[in-house]
Amino acid sequence: MDLLPLRYFQVVARHEHISRAAVELRVSQPSLSRTIARLEKELGVPLFDRQGRQIRLNSYGAAFLARVDRALRELDDGRQELSDTAGPVRGSVAVASETLLTLASSLPGFRTKYPDVDVRLYQSSGAVMQERLRRGEVDLGLASQRIDDPALETAEVLRDEVLLAVPTGHPLASRTSARITDLAGEPVVTTTGEFWLRQLLDRLFAAAGQCPNIVCEGNELGATAFLISMGLGVGFVPVMAARYDQAGVTFLRVEAPDCYRVLTFAWRRDAYLSVAAQRFRDHTTESLRSEARN
Secondary structure: OOHHHHHHHHHHHHHOOHHHHHHHHOOOHHHHHHHHHHHHHHHOOOOEEEEOOEEEEOHHHHHHHHHHHHHHHHHHHHHHHHHHHHOOOOEEEEEEEOOOHHHHOOHHHHHHHOOOEEEEEEEOOHHHHHHHHHHOOOOEEEEOOOOOOOOEEEEEEEEEEEEEEEEOOOHHHHOOEEOHHHHOOOEEEEEOOOOHHHHHHHHHHHHOOOOOEEEEEEOOHHHHHHHHHOOOOEEEEEHHHHOOOOOOEEEEEEOOOOOEEEEEEEEEOOOOOOHHHHHHHHHHHHHHHHHHHO
16 A cells, blocks of 8 residues: 555544645645545545535544554654664654743754754643644653653653742732732733643642632743733742743742642653654753753
């Protein structure tokens, strides 16, 4: 069986839309439709249910997709493994992270050390990151929370304390620490629920018997301190982010247990991790730990 129709089938199955798949594959819609039709004829069963222009992966297609994903992943891993043994570190590594600021300081050093490795970054919530890892869309995920997924291998990078950020001039700004009960009724700036920062906030407030007064929630964790500096409210910021100059913000210790994030690298347990990805993981781990020590 030719591999190209299988790769086309993967993309169509992911989009469940011929025209969107054709755009990604850079082929014409009629050509893609004919390729899928020939594949179905060869297999002897339809892979999609069709209603007008709508297509949906059916039970045959879902079962076949699982096999196709596994087979093509093995072939791709085999090709990468051979490439890794044939010469210097080269290729590409795709990395997902909940906030790209976490990777910013380590990237220049990695590019200098491994100029032949192309790095692609994707911002993703924890749940989306795990799904991308399982589908093989990224090689590594750098999560800010513990990952409990039997399909993934993990390695803890470090534990980063989380501070309370308040606008300069706020009544709490003259203190060195604060309790969650001190924030009763305070406007809070945070993220939406799929990100670790909101999950930490909800856990700490619940443990203190409080309900946060959330006035601003978004998907960009790196913007939290800036929004606080504008006077929108108070919020949580990890130590590593607090080290960047944040004019108009004062940081306090939080008097609560487990007020930290756990930076963790994750990758697929059943897949070959390329040398480029291993080098990226190891370089970034050492860079982040060195930054935390300093």
